[in-house]
Amino acid sequence: MIKKWLHLRSRNTAGVRPELPEQQYDARFDWQYPWNFVPSEGRLQGFVPTRLLDVGSSVPPDVKLVNGTDLREGTAEGVEYIALSYCWGHGDFTRLTRANQQRFQEKIPLASLGQTIQDAILATSQLGFRYLWVDALCILQDSIDDWNIESISMCDVYNNAVCTIAAVKSWAASESMFVGQNPLAMTPCLLSAVDLPWYVQSKSSGVEMSWQRDITMSRWNSRGWCYQEMALSKIMIFFGSSQVHASVREPHHHGWRKFSTTNTPNDHHHKIDKSLETEQAWENLEVEQINADNYFSRVWWDHVAEYSPRNLTKAGDKMVAIAGIAEYLWKSGLKSHYIAGLWEDTLPRDLLWYVSAGIRRKRPDGARGPSWSWTSVDG
Structure with a gap:
């Protein structure tokens, strides 16, 4: 199939x-x-x-x-x-x-x-x-x-x-x-214990x-x-x-x-x-209603949030292992300079990254990226 x-x-x-x-x-x-x-x-x-x-x-x-x-x-x-x-x-x-x-x-x-x-x-x-x-x-x-x-x-x-x-x-x-x-x-299979006109379905299939x-x-x-x-x-x-x-x-x-x-x-x-409902709502907006940089910035940081806690065998791969996504976004319309995990046009806002509350992270041994970039921190 x-x-x-x-x-x-x-x-x-x-x-x-x-x-x-x-x-x-x-x-x-x-x-x-x-x-x-x-x-x-x-x-x-x-x-x-x-x-x-x-x-x-x-x-x-x-x-x-x-x-x-x-x-x-x-x-x-x-x-x-x-x-x-x-x-x-x-x-x-x-x-x-x-x-x-x-x-x-x-x-x-x-x-x-x-x-x-x-x-x-x-x-x-x-x-x-x-x-x-x-x-x-x-x-x-x-x-x-x-x-x-x-x-x-x-x-x-x-x-x-x-x-x-x-x-x-x-x-x-x-x-x-x-x-x-x-x-x-x-x-899923339905087992009748009593004769009722309905069945109870679990929240998760x-x-x-x-x-x-x-x-x-x-x-x-x-x-x-x-x-x-x-x-x-x-x-x-x-x-x-x-x-x-x-x-x-x-x-x-x-x-x-x-x-x-x-x-x-x-x-x-x-x-x-x-x-996906949120994603579709963004895509259905008229072009003049949305700033392209803001849209791509939101998508980028969604990726960063998903990627950053993941593990790498080589700590030095932190930046290169997400560089392909950055390149794809650039080709898709994010016409800004990529700087060590951040974007030049939204740099002041990008510098406000933070580690999620309750999660303790440390910097890896050896230089991996500038201290002002999220790539410098494990997790």
């Missing part, structure tokens, strides 16, 4: 939302609204990442590393690819280096890769796409120069992917992102509780880099412990409603998160 839906969307050039007949939706899939996402724009025409994994079309996949410049030749529309968002963990797993780069361009032994990456390759192939972007295998991990170049292109990499697969179940790259799932376990357990409370959701990857992606496919969930980022939120076939009859397709 996901495969058909993704291909309908990726080939839709008229900006019309393709729909599947309702009976084709599967109880295992929970289609959710996103939260705090900036408006989506079209794919950057002709964009191809510097490197991609070619998973081929054979079973099992025959994987190799390919150069984006080679794929870009002869096409003005770019290349369709899937991106992966996952937790590295602390274990050792195969990564791209200058020593193995040439060998990987010939073939990458599937069994040599971390299990999460193996599963993502299989999912990419099964979804009917040929190319996959994985940071550990598409960025030279022993080259500071390559890292500096590629780390600032995260905005384009994730925003131009057909979708991003999120391995929310896995705590490390060595773990599988797949798990045996029982759709019936998430399907099984789908909502599943989202909380699988995604909100996951280790993946506590990671700083993963937040940026989610915020920049147009479509997220979350492989959770109980279900496969999805969220879609659209230019305007009206027209999309939260739904799943696991919803109970009285919980049918008509809930919109409060944050």
Whole structure:
């Protein structure tokens, strides 16, 4: 079902939302609204990442590393690819280096890769796409120069992917992102104890509780880099412990409603998160009624509030792991200079940032940013 839906969307050039007949939706899939996402724009025409994994079309996949410049030749529309968002963990797993780069361009032994990456390759192939972007295998991990170049292109990499697969179940790259799932376990059932013309429904549906357990409370959701990857992606496919969930980022939120076939009859397709109601209200205002800088500033600080408590393996990544969101906002209309987590045009107000009440934070060892920036504080 996901495969058909993704291909309908990726080939839709008229900006019309393709729909599947309702009976084709599967109880295992929970289609959710996103939260705090900036408006989506079209794919950057002709964009191809510097490197991609070619998973081929054979079973099992025959994987190799390919150069984006080679794929870009002869096409003005770019290349369709899937991106992966996952937790590295602390274990050792195969990564791209200058020593193995040439060998990987010939073939990458599937069994040599971390299990999460193996599963993502299989999912990419099964979804009917040929190319996959994985940071550990598409960025030279022993080259500071390559890292500096590629780390600032995260905005384009994730925003131009057909979708991003999120391995929310896995705590490390060595773990599988797949798990045996029982759709019936998430399907509400009604038990009649007495003969009454109504039933009592819990405040939270099984789908909502599943989202909380699988995604909100996951280790993946506590990671700083993963937040940026989610915020920049147009479509997220979350492989959770109980279900496969999805969220879609659209230019305007009206027209999309939260739904799943696991919803109970009285919980049918008509809930919109409060944050999205606010977002839609802003988007429905006439242009002259709203100051663009104020709008983007509000969106930016929503992202900062979500991002700042998240963890980073390397404390020095605090600024770079949110730089892609800053770049996206700038490209979307925030024409101001970005200064260490703040914006020049709203600098006096931005300098009024504060740590939430009741939360004690300390500055990390070593310089990470100017003391007047929120990036200088952990949390």
